[in-house]
Amino acid sequence: MNERAGPSRNIKVDYLTRVEGEGAVHVKLKGGQVQDVQMRIFEPPRLFEAFLRGRHYMEVPDMVARICGICPIAYQMSAVQALERILGIEADPAVRLLRRLFYCGEWIESHALHIYMLHAPDFLGVPDAIQLARTHRDVVEQGLRLKKTGNRLVTLLGGREIHPIGAAVGGFYKTPSRAELNSLVDELQWSRDAAVATASLVAGFDFPDFEQDYEFVALSHPEEYPLNEGRLVSSRGLDIDVSEFNDHFVEQHVKHSNALQARLRERGSYLVGPLARFNLNFEKLPEVARQAAADCGLEAPCRNPFRSIVVRAIEVIFACDEALKLIAEYHPPEAPRVIAPARAGVGHGATEAPRGVLYHRYEIDERGLVVSAQIVPPTAQNQKRMEEDLWQLVPPLAALPVEEITARCEQAVRNYDPCISCATHFVRVERE
Amino acid sequence: MLILCCGNLERGDDAAGLLVGRRLRTLGVEVREHSGEALSLMEAWRGAEDVMLVDAVVTGARAGTVSVWDARSAAFGGGRFRGSSHALGVAEAVELAQALGCLPARLLVCGIEGREFAAGASPSAAVLAGVEEAARRIYENWSGGTAWISE
Numbered sequence: 274m275n276e277r278a279g280p281s282r283n284i285k286v287d288y289l290t291r292v293e294g295e296g297a298v299h300v301k302l303k304g305g306q307v308q309d310v311q312m313r314i315f316e317p318p319r320l321f322e323a324f325l326r327g328r329h330y331m332e333v334p335d336m337v338a339r340i341c342g343i344c345p346i347a348y349q350m351s352a353v354q355a356l357e358r359i360l361g362i363e364a365d366p367a368v369r370l371l372r373r374l375f376y377c378g379e380w381i382e383s384h385a386l387h388i389y390m391l392h393a394p395d396f397l398g399v400p401d402a403i404q405l406a407r408t409h410r411d412v413v414e415q416g417l418r419l420k421k422t423g424n425r426l427v428t429l430l431g432g433r434e435i436h437p438i439g440a441a442v443g444g445f446y447k448t449p450s451r452a453e454l455n456s457l458v459d460e461l462q463w464s465r466d467a468a469v470a471t472a473s474l475v476a477g478f479d480f481p482d483f484e485q486d487y488e489f490v491a492l493s494h495p496e497e498y499p500l501n502e503g504r505l506v507s508s509r510g511l512d513i514d515v516s517e518f519n520d521h522f523v524e525q526h527v528k529h530s531n532a533l534q535a536r537l538r539e540r541g542s543y544l545v546g547p548l549a550r551f552n553l554n555f556e557k558l559p560e561v562a563r564q565a566a567a568d569c570g571l572e573a574p575c576r577n578p579f580r581s582i583v584v585r586a587i588e589v590i591f592a593c594d595e596a597l598k599l600i601a602e603y604h605p606p607e608a609p610r611v612i613a614p615a616r617a618g619v620g621h622g623a624t625e626a627p628r629g630v631l632y633h634r635y636e637i638d639e640r641g642l643v644v645s646a647q648i649v650p651p652t653a654q655n656q657k658r659m660e661e662d663l664w665q666l667v668p669p670l671a672a673l674p675v676e677e678i679t680a681r682c683e684q685a686v687r688n689y690d691p692c693i694s695c696a697t698h699f700v701r702v703e704r705e
Numbered sequence: 706m707l708i709l710c711c712g713n714l715e716r717g718d719d720a721a722g723l724l725v726g727r728r729l730r731t732l733g734v735e736v737r738e739h740s741g742e743a744l745s746l747m748e749a750w751r752g753a754e755d756v757m758l759v760d761a762v763v764t765g766a767r768a769g770t771v772s773v774w775d776a777r778s779a780a781f782g783g784g785r786f787r788g789s790s791h792a793l794g795v796a797e798a799v800e801l802a803q804a805l806g807c808l809p810a811r812l813l814v815c816g817i818e819g820r821e822f823a824a825g826a827s828p829s830a831a832v833l834a835g836v837e838e839a840a841r842r843i844y845e846n847w848s849g850g851t852a853w854i855s856e
Contacts, residue, residue: 319824342742386744390793403797406804413805420744435740 305671325646346379347626349440351633354622367606368444377596378426383627389416395684396478444610465593472586476569484576489549515623535654542657545629547584578688615641707753711741711760717826718819722760728840743793762816769835776812
């Protein structure tokens with residue numbers, strides 16, 4: 274059958290591959306015009322916000338780490354930030370350093386996985402990482418070794434590489450010695466060089482000419498490239514404390530998705546993640562990363578989501594360089610964590626997961642039990658923007674065979690490195 | 706022999722691999738539990754020559770059926786394993802290692818047929834019986850009693 278002959282065509286990706294979790298994309302085309310776009314997230318709701326109610330605040334970091342096998346540290350760090358605000362805990366400077374180091378490990382492993390195993394096949398014309406290993410063995414081996422560096426950092430600080438258990442409200446359950454951290458230096462130095470090579474490699478890919486007028490949203494810190502603290506800022510003038518999140522952002526349920534879609538109350542969709550961080554914080558990247566970006570011809574602002582693979586590589590350079598700097602500065606804290614008595618209150622936390630801003634809000638009672646929890650993951654925030662990308666991407670492709678349009682749509686979704694399991698843990702229950 | 710037991714205790718029959726490992730430990734057999742994430746799984750078996758991987762599988766057989774495959778054989782292929790919540794799982798680990806030439810010299814895969822994988826569910830009675838059978842067969846092999854029969 275000639276797919277181009279009919280007046281209307283449906284582009285269906287019934288099961289998205291090379292993304293985390295279960296989702297689909299449906300695009301309805303009629304006469305070259307897009308009639309409808311739906312990013313369908315059918316992974317069942319996981320109800321974490323409900324599970325947390327009634328649990329003691331000390332249990333929260335371990336519970337939220339279970340939301341994601343790829344970005345558990347992000348969940349732990351946003352949670353401890355929010356809970357420490359309630360309890361009035363000021364973390365030891367060495368603990369703050371270790372948390373930043375912990376986060377570097379997660380960025381390295383998550384970005385390496387996405388760049389090499391999930392996204393690169395789109396650009397190199399192979400269906401998956403297994404084929405890529407057959408055609409570009411050196412590339413895959415480099416990616417595996419880079420990811421392993423991240424895993425080692427996470428394991429050292431978190432006790433294990435998947436669902437780490439080392440982080441606690443107030444600090445860590447156990448902190449490493451200088452010698453333990455120094456054992457990672459050689460591999461981090463190799464990884465920084467490998468990340469520079471990665472940026473050069475992926476910058477040479479063929480990128481579609483596709484730029485969008487996004488509102489970028491990311492954390493911003495006066496002196497640091499954002500990881501685990503900062504104000505929420507945007508490319509259109511938003512500049513708020515994280516406690517004001519719900520004053521400016523709202524989550525909505527849409528019929529076709531089990532994940533709530535977030536939007537700015539005043540302006541609608543927005544984009545979080547590597548592109549937003551890079552564009553809003555470029556000057557805070559270390560020299561080695563800024564130089565690599567310049568060598569790749571990558572300038573801020575970058576508005577082409579397909580080039581996010583290059584930005585991720587730049588962020589791996591940053592994460593390796595930052596980890597080396599933090600290890601050099603490290604002196605173990607006097608105590609691994611600060612313990613404070615429970616007190617009632619409401620706290621907010623936001624950190625930069627590999628996929629973008631991750632917001633948490635908790636209310637706890639005087640016994641330290643969770644009364645309510647709100648978790649807004651980056652994939653839920655980007656969901657509406659993913660659909661809008663497809664509305665813009667598809668019309669110029671309308672004359673192509675369905676399978677080519679489908680492949681380009683899948684690639685466009687993978688630009689966001691969506692973590693669908695993370696996005697579906699919401700619960701819609703009205704409190705009495 | 707390095708015995709790697711994969712699965713998820715919170716996803717119904719997907720607990721099978723981990724339950725086999727825990728049963729084996731009661732018999733004095735050393736095992737390692739693993740999430741099944743592909744890239745760290747490849748790290749876990751790096752340097753080992755003789756590996757047994759235990760996990761829930763879906764082949765269409767009766768629930769609880771225990772099968773053993775040689776991962777290097779033509780009979781082995783992706784698609785048997787329960788879909789992982791990770792982007793790359795056990796099947797991809799085996800195929801990727803094959804493509805990169807870093808499969809262990811001997812990699813046997815012991816699969817316990819599962820049917821229900823709902824979040825929060827308990828493993829079925831049929832799968833629990835399969836867990837016992839798998840643990841018995843692995844123990845007998847480990848203690849030198851029997852040879853494996855591969856498909």
